[in-house]
Amino acid sequence: MKLRLPKTLTAVLLGGLLTLNVQAQTREVEDAFGNSVTIPASPERVITLSEIDLDTALTLGVTPIGTINGRGQAAPPRYLEGKLPAGIKVVGDLDNPNLEVLLELEPDLILTGPVKPEQLAILNEIAPTVTTFNWARPWQESMLRTAHVLNRDTEARAFLDRYKVRAAQARERLKDHQGETFSIVRWNPKGPSYMFKDAFSSTVVEDVGLVRPAHQQDPGHTHSMALSLESLELLDGDWLVIGTLATSGEAVEALQQAEETAAFRQLSAIQAKRFAAVDGSLWTSLGGPMAALQIIEDIESIVGKAEAEPVAKD
Numbered sequence: 001m002k003l004r005l006p007k008t009l010t011a012v013l014l015g016g017l018l019t020l021n022v023q024a025q026t027r028e029v030e031d032a033f034g035n036s037v038t039i040p041a042s043p044e045r046v047i048t049l050s051e052i053d054l055d056t057a058l059t060l061g062v063t064p065i066g067t068i069n070g071r072g073q074a075a076p077p078r079y080l081e082g083k084l085p086a087g088i089k090v091v092g093d094l095d096n097p098n099l100e101v102l103l104e105l106e107p108d109l110i111l112t113g114p115v116k117p118e119q120l121a122i123l124n125e126i127a128p129t130v131t132t133f134n135w136a137r138p139w140q141e142s143m144l145r146t147a148h149v150l151n152r153d154t155e156a157r158a159f160l161d162r163y164k165v166r167a168a169q170a171r172e173r174l175k176d177h178q179g180e181t182f183s184i185v186r187w188n189p190k191g192p193s194y195m196f197k198d199a200f201s202s203t204v205v206e207d208v209g210l211v212r213p214a215h216q217q218d219p220g221h222t223h224s225m226a227l228s229l230e231s232l233e234l235l236d237g238d239w240l241v242i243g244t245l246a247t248s249g250e251a252v253e254a255l256q257q258a259e260e261t262a263a264f265r266q267l268s269a270i271q272a273k274r275f276a277a278v279d280g281s282l283w284t285s286l287g288g289p290m291a292a293l294q295i296i297e298d299i300e301s302i303v304g305k306a307e308a309e310p311v312a313k314d
Contacts, residue, residue, distance in 0.1 A: 029149050031131040032114070032142070039128045042151060043109035049097055049123075051077050053111040053132055055288030056143050058083060059159060060152040066091040066105045071285045072245025079282040079294050102126050111146060113286070136198045136221035139288055159289055170208040170296050177303050178209040180311050183216060183237030183269065186284035189250035191226035192235055192242070192258070199223070200287045204295040210303075213237040223284065232263045238311045239302060240269035243280025272309035276302045 025041040047066040048054040054067045054076065066089040070077035076084055089105060092098040102110075103126055110129040112120075123129040130149050133142035140160055147156030171178065182205045184195040195202055196218045205212065215234050218224065227234055235242075244251040258264050269275045278298060282291055 029130060030145075032134040032137070032145060033131060035131075037128055037130050039130065039149060040108045043149075045106060045108045046150070047091060047102065047105060047107040047110045047127070049091075049110060049112040050094065050132070050286065051291070052113065052139060052142055052286050052288040053146060055080065055290050056132075056146045057111070057150065058085075059143075059289045060147055060150060060155045062150050062152065064088055065107065066102070068092055068094050068097060070094070070281050073281055077281055077285075077291075078247075078279055079287075079291055083290065099126070109149070111149070138203065139200060139286075139292060143289055163289065163292065166293060166296060167207040170300055173300060174208055174210070174303055177311070180210055180239060180303075181213040181237035182210040182299075183213055183235055183240045184283060185235050185240065185242045186223055186280050187242055187244050187251050187255040187258070188226055189254050191228060191254065192232070193223040193226055194235060195223045195284055196220040200285070200291070201283045201295055204292050205299065207292075208296060208299055210239070210299070221286075229258060229261060229263050232258075232267060236267045236269055238269065238274060240267065240275045241278045241283060241298075241302065242275070243278040243283045245280045245284070272311075273305065274302075274308045274311070276305075 026038050027041050028036050029039055031037055046057060046062060046064045048057055048064045049068055051070060054064065057064050058080070063085045067076055068091060069075055071094050076088070076090065089101065091101045091105070099122070107127040110123050110127050111132050112123065112129055113133055114131055114135060115123070120129060120131065132146045132149070133139075140163075143156050143160070144153075147153050184199070184201050184205070185192050186195065194216045197212050197216065198219060198221045200221070202212055213236070216237075242255065244255060246252065264270065276298075282294060283298075287295070
């Protein structure tokens, strides 16, 4: 997150906002790195600066006053389209919120992902700021932390119970496919990358009883280096999903060109029609509770394709 305090923001303006943000009652919470943060006892004007925070807040019944554009998008995350209440102000891009807009909204609480200490200090000058998650940690952990910050502990526990039931339902529906491999790929302008085994979507795949291919077991929450067309076999699995962050642009064009190559067409998942194009901003980014439910629905739809050839069993 690249934050610079604009010169147009005078000390008087900042001082006035800080006065507005003084709360009569506060409480202490712990952020994702074990730091204690003093926040309003009952925050009312919340800004979310990550997809996870926005997703979680909405799931818990909290409508933020401001949020960011989704990763690689010019609007909030696509998978939340139709679920965003009217009136939420977009405060900028994921890595570059507009500080002047943040100040104008007069938040009493900011929720964010990991940022540099100096950047966190700037956000804290605007409003108490809680870092809600750490990289490669389960989204459920982040949800419980955010829920505690928002006084929604009961709602979070209830949702996580429902999620366990939903995942169990999916495992039952996919009982004939348990243990089959599921390749998850993001196509970038420079070529394809597969997601690592600790990535958000990987954890949901495992929750429903599928596994990542043996050649996609790199530890971490991000993705591999871009592969050449000569290395496309590393994308293969019993099932294959490919997504791009944006719905148009260089990455989409690169994928369309690759689809015309013999190497792409020779992938076993492509030949067997066990392949689907997915929303890359959902499948190959960070996600929260609603994203997890959507991925389960996608998996059921993909693995349940009538025209797909069955996976050969040993």
